[in-house]
Amino acid sequence: MKKALLAMLFAASPLSVLAQNQVNMAPGVTAIGAEIYDLHMLIMWICVVIGIAVFGVMFYSILVHRKDKGFKASQFHESTKVEIAWTIVPFFILVAMAVPATSTLLEAYNSDESELDILVTGYQWKWKYEYLDESGNNVSFFSNLATSQGQIYNTEPKEMEYLLDVDEPLVIPTNTKVRFLVTANDVIHSWWVPDIAVKKDAIPGFINETWTIVPEEGLYRGQCTELCGAYHGFMPIVVHAVSPDDFAQWLAAKQGAQAATAAMAEQEMSLEELLARGESVYNGQCLACHGVNGEGGVGNAIAGSAVVLGELGAHLDVGIKGVPGTAMQAFGDILSDVDMAAVLTYQRNAFGNNTGDVVQPSDVVEHKQG
Amino acid sequence: MMRISGNNVVDTVTKLVVVAAAMFAFVFVVMVPLYDVLCDALGINGKPAGDAYVAASTDIDESREITVQFVATNNENMPWAFSPSVTMMKVHPGAANDTVFYAANPTPRDMVAQAIPSISPSRAAAYFHKTECFCFNQQPLQASGEANMPLQFIVDQALPADIKTITLSYTIFDVTDMANSQLAAR
């Protein structure tokens, strides 16, 4: 509810990336973003003034210096003085531009201590966020596009945050220097959030760093900005800035949930627990392609599927490794073992499948071990 | 009918062909090594030196404390468990420090990994010396094997004063095929 309200407030505000028909860069909410915006405007206005001057002379000439008006052509064709003048003057204009540009760039490379470090990893085609914790208890999760295939393929109306919505945003505290360590899992990606003026390439095998201090709570949306394969346009970023207290609570809750999930992986779960959890995982991760009733769509039908009704090993393979060459991704890294067990259990028992099968987290762990 | 001396044209063409060939060679013979040399010398791309460091002096600068963070990333399709045993350490420049990275091969086949280090901020790379590192060599692990892989490093006393945190990131890659074909080639 709070998220929806915030989202609506932001859509209305000119600061929001969702503002319709925006013609200019937005200053965003950060100090460096405002500096970059001011620099952008300064350079642009200088260019406009020079353009008006040059085009003014040109258009005047076009109107007046015409053969059909009887104008007689002069034959002057050189002037060293003038050439020197219009070499030197532009040079000094450039120096004047370079001064604020240098200071803004140096500000962007600020190396003051950060209070929070987050590892951002680009995957084909989603982002993974890992909060570095001193004690090694890193909260880590994937952030996937939340826009449904139906919206993309025009069978459903498009929501306001079309293509800019994720299942789990990156949550950060306001007024805190957050350092982003950016890398990639496979090909080069790039992490960009215009409202906080951060863009950094994610290069496999290498780590880049950048930082932000967000003074205002809110949702800030961005996209991948380096061609990374077919679904490059479908891996957005949402940063949710909250008060430091709210952040601390969120982080603690996440750490707890992660620990609980890890613990659950050791236990036997009941069919009811698995089905309940599995339904929620199915709705979040599978429904978009496989249909609200398992009837299929972009993906195959789950109801009556030979794979789902057949031998568990093959079903686990599809879920964990995906099906290369199709849109079915590998979910082995994305879903916890508990979630994987739950969703496979759900698939084998819902939509009229009724096998009565129970898939335990330990089955998933063993299958991964081969 | 050429009315100019054919030799001039041949001269020009010869020189240009040489230039074209030289520019092609330039890519392999100059650009690639130059890139590596500049990156090594200046640590520009955050790549620390690939060889073991031999410490020159053993003075420890007790007045400075540097936070060293350890980050582990698996490259695509690398199924190993891979993590640092500690996420961060506070160290003094000049002191030798030890830590280990844990790795486990959960698959039913023998595999070989290569860990590739990367340092942020990149200008700290020239001041981060590894005296012993599992990244110097390929790391084989048998099916279901696991290992604690050692890392020993010294942060140089000359580290610029404004750097207080260094992040060392390792990405592990599956180089089983590469390692096997190198073996086969011998």
Next chain:
Amino acid sequence: MGDHHHGPAKGLSRWLFTTNHKDIGTMYLWFSFAMFLLGGFFAMVIRAELFQPGMQLVEPAFFNQMTTLHGLVMVFGAIMPSFVGLANWLIPMMIGAPDMALPRMNNWSFWILPPGFLMLASTLFMEGGAPAFGWTFYAPLSTTYAAPSVTFFIFAIHVLGMSSIMGSINIIATVMNMRAPGMTYMKMPLFVWTWLITAFLLVAVMPVLAGAVTMMLMDVHFGTSFFSAAGGGDPVLFQHIFWFFGHPEVYIIILPAFGVVSQIIPAFSRKPLFGYASMVYATAAIAFLSFIVWAHHMYTVGMPVAGELYFMYATMLIAVPTGVKVFNWVSTMWRGAMSFETPMLFCIGFLVLFTIGGFTGLMLSIAPADFQYHDTYFVVAHFHYVMVAGAVFSMTAAVYFWLPKWTGRMYNESMGKIHFWVSFIGFNITFFPQHFVGLAGMPRRIPDYSLQFADFNMMSSIGAFIYGASQLLFLYNVIAAIVAGDKVSDEKVWDGAEGLEWTLPTPAPYHTFEVPPTLPESAHGH
């Protein structure tokens, strides 16, 4: 050796075996126009998909193939060969030479192009599809993660590169050794100067591109790791090598266009080019600077601040000689007696729109601002302003200007003007809104976009369809002129035109300047 005195051979073998610079120029021009239409077709697919949010026509993977092929075909198939065609037709006539220095190599330079592009286009039908990694083909998307067609892409680039290198060697050898007596370098038409400098750039950097794709080939097939971190390599190395080629490449694209404009504006102003010597020096300065600015394409890659500052300053500097050229063109017009036939209209369009593209280029050079522009439609708008309203408009002006000399037929002036206005309007409707969506946050190379970008994208697509249609009008105008245009027989087709080519009969005979001309005393080279 006596054959050529009896005029050209007949039939297909004339074209296959010709060593005549006019024939070869003609083939380059027709080939490049066909490629322009092919690349334009890919652009129509792109703009049709981007007409509305949502996926309507193609899948994302195929969309990436379209954007990749659009870029490759336009840069390597349309723009570059078209200016080589112009060079072939005009350079010998402009310097009073009978032909190019190496006529048979000239033939090969052209004839390897169609097979090269056939190979590239055929990748659309291969398993895994055509290249889909952008015309900039960054590793590892273009190596480890590429479809099998990447190997054919690499071979095609090698073939196209060979053609450019051979063509450039020919141009340099011709200009350096075959000028008519008395035609010193500083008396050459500026078009010849710009091509001479461009040819040096090509000889220097096309081999670098060849090196880059060879390294890709080795990574893909021979187990090397130039661009793969796993084996000790670095994907960013690819970017440095590519852009070391890539930045001079964009000047290779534009310098001949500068040369064309420097011929046409004086002709229709009835006034000599202002600042001839400065124009030569400015062109050389631009060419030199183009080698040392490449990493402004890489501001977000994680370079140290000193590197970013250096590349920012060096890139900003290019505005100086470029500005000098714009001021010199305007000064040429100033107090001339102008008329506004189609070639002049396209040149004025060039002057306005290329300058706008130059301004957005200056904005992009500012590294911290580029953090918000990089890889967005703001960049796409910038390079289409300089490459389309720059290079393509200039090329179009050249065709209208020299067509009468080549064919002895005049195009229909009203139709030419219509072509100009529809092109100009269509171009701006297509690309001006792209500045807006880029600034508002729309990334490049995406097949679908968020709702707030919808209106400007629809506008842009409509503009693209208009602009595309106007190119069919261009085709019609050229064919109509050749087949049924009014005959022209004045040597000086345009009363303000200067230069040796305008002393030749119209249409230009198959062989010209077999005896070197005597230069008029007043010859100032333009």
